[in-house]
Amino acid sequence: MSQKAKPTIHDSWYKGHPLVWFLSPFSLLFFVVSALRRLFFKIGLKRVHSVNVPVIVVGNITVGGNGKTPVVLALAEYYSRLGVKVGILSRGYGGNASIYPRVVSATDNAEEVGDEPLLLATRSKCSVVIDPIRARGASYLAETLQCELIICDDGLQHYALHRDVEVVVMDNRKVGSGFLLPMGPLREGMWRLSHVDAIIHNSDTMPTFDNAVAPQFLMSLAASEFVSLVDSSRTASVESINEQPCKALAGIGSPQRFFNQLTKMGITLNDEVALPDHHAFSEKDIPSGRVLMTEKDAVKARKLAHEDCWYLPVSATISSDFYNLINAKLVKRGLAIEQDQ
Template sequence: MSKLTTAWYQGAYWVWLLSPLTLLFWMLSSLRRWAYRRGIFASSKPDAFIIVVGNISVGGNGKTPVVIALTKWFQQQKLRVGVLSRGYGGSATTFPHSVSRTDAASVVGDEPKLIAQRTGAPVVIDPKRTRGATSLKNLHKCDVIICDDGLQHYALQRDIELVVMDDRGVGNGKLLPMGPLREGKWRLNTIDAIIHNVQTEGEQAALERVSVPQYAMKLQGYQCVRVTDQHTVSIDAFRQQHDGFTAIAGIGAPARFFNYLAQLKLSAAKTISFNDHHKFEKADLPQGVVLMTEKDAVKVEALGHEQCWYLPIEASLPEEFYQQIEKTLPQSILNLRSQNGI
């Protein structure tokens, strides 16, 4: 897959050999959207405010930090908020499944496990999004449900659609498998907002010919945490104590993590990339000091040695973004917030 991914973002001409498959993909996806619009395929939602955080391209763009930030914001508003995920990479077979503290990432998926740990909010995994959302409403009494990914899961109706994009943009602008897009660029004009995952100061965070609001998001790390006992040290202290460590990342864009470490002046002697949602084994973890993403850390809790560390990341979004979310809330949700003292 890496060779194909490289071709998408470097403009390789040989991807045109895949055009018959792209045409088939376009026909099937267009027919599917038409069927949902016409009511041939059923769609529904529970009595809750539904936010979908997704993207139009394959690969990690930074959705999970946005989901965590939104979840914490709704918790601050004293609203009952839950998170819905497919549970990709997990081995669970019974759905809907509510993520518990004792669930291993190998069972529920790395992202649901991470979100549950970071927020304390109820997290349900279910490949059938409508069923999972209903569980969050009925079992966990959630007033707000944030769907991690699922922009193309039209069976679940939604109130807000947010798309997260990184500096790779839309690549060559072509649909799968000629390019990285699940839906055409036209889709960006039908959503509620675009969130740009920017890495450097002054980086432009806007797409031309897009009519919806666009916001820049910064991902920031403040400390390093030891996997085995959750002991924390400042980034400055880690830098002074552990020069020449190994950095590993099993996420959609490992280079983004490695580049961020460089921005923090954390000098890795070696970097190791794994596929997104990689299932770690002990042999994957080098000896000596290892620094990884938090998404990887939830998968190596039982495997990591005493020199395994991770860097938690927080998404920083502008106040204007949350103001837009607040303006979209229905009166019923505002009334609940008022009843809870906000």
């Protein structure tokens, strides 16, 4: 019998538990500091660094993961297919590299470069650079690696880097309680959604907002076969995976989203283990028997995996209207784009 993931303290906080009101003075302070910071960039007291190629920022206005990585991969694949040399920039959260900017390769360790950058380097085949100082990393991609387009994974609030296109990704949690940090999950107020260029919803249905927002698009995540953590040449269909009792684990922003996806695919889950986002895996985290996990978790757990550990690669599908909107903005910036056939 399936053991569903239990609601956590994080879930209660995200939804706005009454106790979060004790944090209201700190949210007010956060609001004031954030507003002043934006003002300083706007009037020139803080420098905004520009590079000589277009920059797309894919981020969110809430804390936690909600599907940015598939969007970054989809954009990288789309523009690479059009003949554009794409570079991907990430802060490298969760890694401990000692030298920046750092080029990420598929053979690196997630402990050093971070799980998401390693996944991006493995899947995209593009140049991936990590640097906590994003302006410096962007310059390296543009000037040293000669990239023609930079896609920044996260960094919507990193105003020190000029951007030409801003894309916000949201999941079915939307903005949670609607409170600013630390009362709630918002990094910026709802007003920000009307100032970006597009909103991608990692959801089955298009949500509605009371306030004006940027053009909205739905994203669907397509998955086909499972891949072995021990030997990536081994794949398994849903039918063959279902022949044995399955345990699912996920260390992403919304683990339940992964569990729901498996259920919709027809997988019968005997257990669901929700772990914190960017969780550092140890041997005790990997149960015996058939284990299913996300690709993001797989890059960290590969060395600890046994023969019956499998991950599920997913690819984002987004309306062509979204790409047309982004194309128009990039062409104005001077990027030569041949229309996709």
